[in-house]
Amino acid sequence: MTRGTSAKKPLDVVPSHNADIILPKQAGKMPLASQAVIVIGSSTGGTEALRTLLTALPPSMPPILITQHMPEMFTHSFATRLNTLCKLTVKEAEDNERLQNGTVYIAPGHSHLLIKPAPTIGYAIGLHAGPPVNRHRPSVDVLFRSAANLVGKNCIGVILTGMGRDGASGMLELKQAGAWNIAQDEASCVVFGMPKEAIAMGGAHEVLALESIATRLSVLASQKQHQAGGSA
Numbered sequence: 001m002t003r004g005t006s007a008k009k010p011l012d013v014v015p016s017h018n019a020d021i022i023l024p025k026q027a028g029k030m031p032l033a034s035q036a037v038i039v040i041g042s043s044t045g046g047t048e049a050l051r052t053l054l055t056a057l058p059p060s061m062p063p064i065l066i067t068q069h070m071p072e073m074f075t076h077s078f079a080t081r082l083n084t085l086c087k088l089t090v091k092e093a094e095d096n097e098r099l100q101n102g103t104v105y106i107a108p109g110h111s112h113l114l115i116k117p118a119p120t121i122g123y124a125i126g127l128h129a130g131p132p133v134n135r136h137r138p139s140v141d142v143l144f145r146s147a148a149n150l151v152g153k154n155c156i157g158v159i160l161t162g163m164g165r166d167g168a169s170g171m172l173e174l175k176q177a178g179a180w181n182i183a184q185d186e187a188s189c190v191v192f193g194m195p196k197e198a199i200a201m202g203g204a205h206e207v208l209a210l211e212s213i214a215t216r217l218s219v220l221a222s223q224k225q226h227q228a229g230g231s232a
Helices: 046-055 072-085 140-150 168-176 194-200 212-230
Strands: 037-042 064-068 090-091 102-108 112-117 123-128 155-159 180-184 205-206
Touching: 037 046, 037 140, 037 168, 037 180, 046 064, 046 072, 046 212, 064 112, 064 140, 072 090, 090 123, 112 140, 123 140, 123 155, 140 155, 140 168, 155 168, 155 194, 168 180, 180 194, 180 212, 205 212
Parallel strands: 037 064, 037 155, 064 102, 090 102, 155 180, 180 205
Antiparallel strands: 112 123
């Protein structure tokens, strides 16, 4: 080594895993239970988009699970703030709690948020502290895959403003499983990254302005709850 110089270490590159590292894709299964579920993914600009969307929803909605890319020190306070603004109950998701109608579950910043079978019937929250997927934990793709695997045609998927491609593959899996999907349009996005990728992959049924999504979700949720039996 030449005097006055030091060895340089190569930059560490974080691998970009897909959802396979957390849970396998289980295509073609019937819904595990007769319960409608809404799953939402968002990132850059998502905190305000979620406030706009959730405050416009009635308390009669089915369970809503949300993966927002956010550090873990902020997710609890974010959920608490939304809970003071919304007609729905909003909370940070806890492992093993059963999904209830009228409740919004925010992914904690330290774990992937999943849907899993409840001990008796219905669905429960699963938290998984595995590796990042698409360089994110929590990852939208993980949430969407779990919904595609278990909820299928009784699910509604929504992808909101955000940078990157997290959620695009998962939204396509939801569509293939029979779910109905909405992507936020470019004009109302802070960053038209995640919705753009989901649309390009063919995962979205509808592309709507943020201000129109709540009304559409209410109609779709009512239809899904009727079709699924409306169980809580």
